[in-house]
Amino acid sequence: MTKSEPDYAQPVGLDVGTSRIVVARNAERKYQYEAELNAFVTLPHSKLAESLLQRESVFHEVQGSEMVVAGNDAQKFAEVFHVETRRPMRNGVLNPLEPHSLAVVRRIITKLVGRPAVEGQKVFFSVPAAGPDGEGGIAYHEASIRQILTDLGYDASPIEEGLAVVFGELGGCNYTGIGISCGSGLCNVCLAVLSVPVISFSVPRAGDYIDSKAAEVTGELATRLRIQKEQSFFLNGLNGDRVQNALTVYYEEMIAHLVDALRGHISATQRLPKLDQAIPLVLSGGTAMPRGFIDLFGKVLRASDFPVKLSEVRMSSDALNSTARGALMAALC
Ligand SMILES: Nc1ncnc2c1ncn2[C@@H]1O[C@H](COP(=O)(O)OP(=O)(O)OP(=O)(O)O)[C@@H](O)[C@H]1O
Ligand SMILES: [Mg+2]
Secondary structure, X not given: OOOOOEOOOOOEEEEEOOOEEXXXXXXXXXXXXXXXXXXXXXXXXXXXXXXXXXXXXXXXXXXXXXXXXXXXXXXXXXXXXXXXXXXXXXXXXXXXXXXOHHHHHHHHHHHHHOOOXXXXXXXXXXXXXXXXXXXXXXXXXXXXXXXXXXXXXXXXXXXXXXXXXXXXXXXXXXXXXXXXXXXXXXXXXXXXXXXEEEEEEEEOOOXXXXXXXXXXXXXXXXXXXXXXXHHHOEOOOOXXXXXXXXXXXXXXXXXXXXXXXXXXXXXXXXXXXXXXXXXXXXXXXXXXXOEOHHHHHHHHHHOOOOOOOEEEEEEOOOOOOHXXXXXXXXXXX
């Protein structure tokens, strides 16, 4: 094994996210990540097109009269052919309205994790926590992902995404604190004490919500807004630019909603363990990345009483990989 080469026989962490699937592996003295977009496009099948895809090593599969291009290659194809990418998941779980959902997720997961290197190799995979409407298909989603991994030969266990953030970020605090992942379909939250989850929940307002609401009011395409948001958006009040303003309004709404939900869940928990010390709160996920996010989050948090004492509110130093890293750390325990 060279210095940066991962040890393929060790446990694996897998973040099955609404917009990205990330695998984390243990390499000597650091973690290594690989990610694929959780998206696909379909093209009409022809012998010529198929041989071109093969020649260019494009990640694809022929299904009847269609060719399905999945993962990172889907984005390139969508741009070349001016089509929208489709997504196998919505709001943190397999999308029931998308007939290709399970097959595409299986292909992407198989590409990322491969077959186990040793018998009974462990993998921990992220799952969302229940939202305001309850279970929302999580049991089916979890069983489906577990099946994909056991079919490959892994010993697979689910871990809630918020708890994965606690594992990934709060090792230095005895795994006690609040982990939040602001993703694309959901924000997942977990308050854990000594690695035991005490409160876990999700709210269905995150990146996709911001994109679609801002698209609605500006008349732009949601994908356009997403690209602009990821490339140049920062949170610093309204400044006259239509798109920037629309994104700001819905970012502010999302943050207010998340902090409200956090306050509400903690206040409503009757048997909260006695916490002697203030606890840290860590934010991760792509939606927490714009400049100004943490400042606004902190401001909203401080605007009224918070039911537990916080020692710090900080941003993950590797927000897009935090869930996969936490799943790996849980698998290594
Ligand atoms: N630099 C950035 N600035 C703003 N938003 C970003 C940035 N990078 C990614 N995003 C947004 O973050 C979201 C993806 O984040 P992430 O990969 O954490 O989600 P996910 O894990 O796939 O989704 P979920 O956890 O909800 O299932 C998308 O909405 C994307 O547009
Ligand atoms: Mg996520």
